[in-house]
Amino acid sequence: MSLTLWAGRVDVVSGDITRLDVDAIVNAANHSLMGGGGVDGAIYRAAGPALKRACRALRETHWPDGLPDGEVALTEGFELPARYVIHTVGPVYAKTRDKSHLLANCYRNAVALAAETGCRRIAFPAISTGVYGYPFDDAAHIVIDTLHDALAIHDLRVTLCFFSERDYQAFAEIAMRRGVAD
Ligand code: ADP
Numbered sequence: 001m002s003l004t005l006w007a008g009r010v011d012v013v014s015g016d017i018t019r020l021d022v023d024a025i026v027n028a029a030n031h032s033l034m035g036g037g038g039v040d041g042a043i044y045r046a047a048g049p050a051l052k053r054a055c056r057a058l059r060e061t062h063w064p065d066g067l068p069d070g071e072v073a074l075t076e077g078f079e080l081p082a083r084y085v086i087h088t089v090g091p092v093y094a095k096t097r098d099k100s101h102l103l104a105n106c107y108r109n110a111v112a113l114a115a116e117t118g119c120r121r122i123a124f125p126a127i128s129t130g131v132y133g134y135p136f137d138d139a140a141h142i143v144i145d146t147l148h149d150a151l152a153i154h155d156l157r158v159t160l161c162f163f164s165e166r167d168y169q170a171f172a173e174i175a176m177r178r179g180v181a182d
Contacts, residue, residue: 003172004182005144009151010158012175014168017161018046023119024084025077025161026110028127031066031089033059033073039125039163048079055087069096070105072113084117086110090128093135100142103128107146115154123159126167136167140174148180 003012027043030036033055035044054075073087088106091099114122128134162168175181
């Protein structure tokens, strides 16, 4: 099953992002860059121990106070099929004031960094919609709006990777309702 948006610029799939053979996958990381649960844990496990070392080094050299919400940081993908991991921190829904702006920044900054790095294909998980509690439908609208603008600037292809079939279906319905699905 697959859905595309905007004449194939965006692929929407259901599955495990660590399996995707793209140039970069985005990690819904936490401030510490030290790994966690959810998609973060899956990416750390699949990338192997070198990812943890790279994140520790990045934190020491660039982000001693942790990676702020909406910012992005680049590492290699190590044992992943993807060449790079772009780490970003989504807002915690219940605790953050400017959350829609910060969630949009995650997508906007990740696309820009991927383009700067020479990537042609980047894959995103559903940032903030797990443990961080962002309502799925609200996040989906932000993703659509932000990618619409970012892909007008950067020549990239994006994969939106939803872990559950239910999330895939929910996103597909919103995309069709908004008239952005092919
Ligand atoms: P956050 O803390 O930003 O909310 P989570 O990791 O808790 O991040 O959840 C974000 C989304 O990632 C959720 O929809 C979750 O189901 C999904 N997810 C978890 N594991 C994977 C995976 N291996 N591939 C893709 N998505 C995943």
